[in-house]
Amino acid sequence: MINRNKRAVKLDLKQSQGCEVFLQLARTADIVIESFRPGVVDRLGIGYEHVRAVNPRIVYCSISGYGQTGPYREKAGHDVNYCAYAGISDQIGPRGGAPVVPNIQIADLIGGSLSAAMAILAALVQAQRSGDGRYIDVSMTDCVLAHSVTAFMTYAETCATRARGEDHLSGGLPCYAIYATSDNRYMALGALEHKFWRTFCETVNRADLIDKHWVDEAVADRVRAEVATIFASKTQAHWTELFADIDCCVTPVLTLDESIENPQLRAREMFVVAEHPLEGSVPQFAFPVKFSDFVFTIERHAPMHGEHTRELLTESGYSAQQIDDLEAAGVI
DSSP, X not given: OOSTTXXXXXXXXXXXXXXXXXXXXXXXXXXXXXXXXXXXXXXXXXXXXXXXXXXXXXXXXXEESSOSSSTTTTOOOOHHHHHHHTTSGGGSSOTTSOOOOOSSOHIIIIIIIIHHHHHHHHXXXXXXXXXXXXXXXXXXXXXXXXXXXXXXXXXXXXXXXXXXXXXXXXXXXXXXEEEEOTTSOEEEEEOOSHXXXXXXXXXXTOGGGTTOSSOOHHHHHHHHHHHHHHHHTSOHHHHHXXXXXXXXXXXXXXXXXXXXXXXXXXXXXXXXXXXXXXXXXXXXXXXXXXXXXXXXXXXXXXXXXXXXXXXXXXXXXXXXXXXXXXXXXXXX
16 A cells, blocks of 8 residues: 555665666656665765755655654654654553553654655745755654644643643543443544534433533543443444434444445545455555546556566666666666
């Protein structure tokens, strides 16, 4: 799903000829993205200044755990570490419980991929207008930190964050929480607006809770316990059916297996099956964004390492003999 519709070149960048091939490919590129530790690409001879010398329009993006500067710049790390340093992990988990590892790589995907894509596209527009490229330094820790908006709003207001599971959107508000059902499944309640909370209370025959919408501390604990008792009295299927046609932000918490069969996601054509020469038929997510006058298709399977090396080098002007020589030397 990540590498489909791409072509792959395999180069030994520790050989000078490998760097020469890289720079030849970079001459006609719009974007270079690298994710080595800081300083590695410069030592190899393929850093921003090396590429900029042959292509002034290049947008060159370095994605790393902690960024190109600072005392942690050369530290090893993974998503769990970046979220931990950014104060994200401390906020994820139940009230009174330990932090949990979410089943989505928040720092990798939001802090790294999406933030880098946003920056690259902005720089690309500027490069197309001015003819001058840009160097982009993306720290996954910095970028995931900047997405912790709700917790930081609390800090800005009170000079302290709330405990795990106690901020407004992490479980502190009874109207915005996840509740267990009688069959050990869960329902999500997201009635942040009073009109939705009112409808919810009326639907479960608890008009006495209508004026207990945005409440704090002891009152919130009491209301949360009341709502928990309500949901715990019936199965998830019961609540799903009851709220199916009632517009108040009450939904079942589905497993991924159930999401795959969900009629809304099916209607949005969010799942496809693609063929791969080694893996056979592989289910995948479709491209999630819809564009006018564009139909997403999987035109290439995820490539094997170096699958398109000869093809791309030929397109870059290398002769068959030159490619054979590079292969014999172990450069490709």
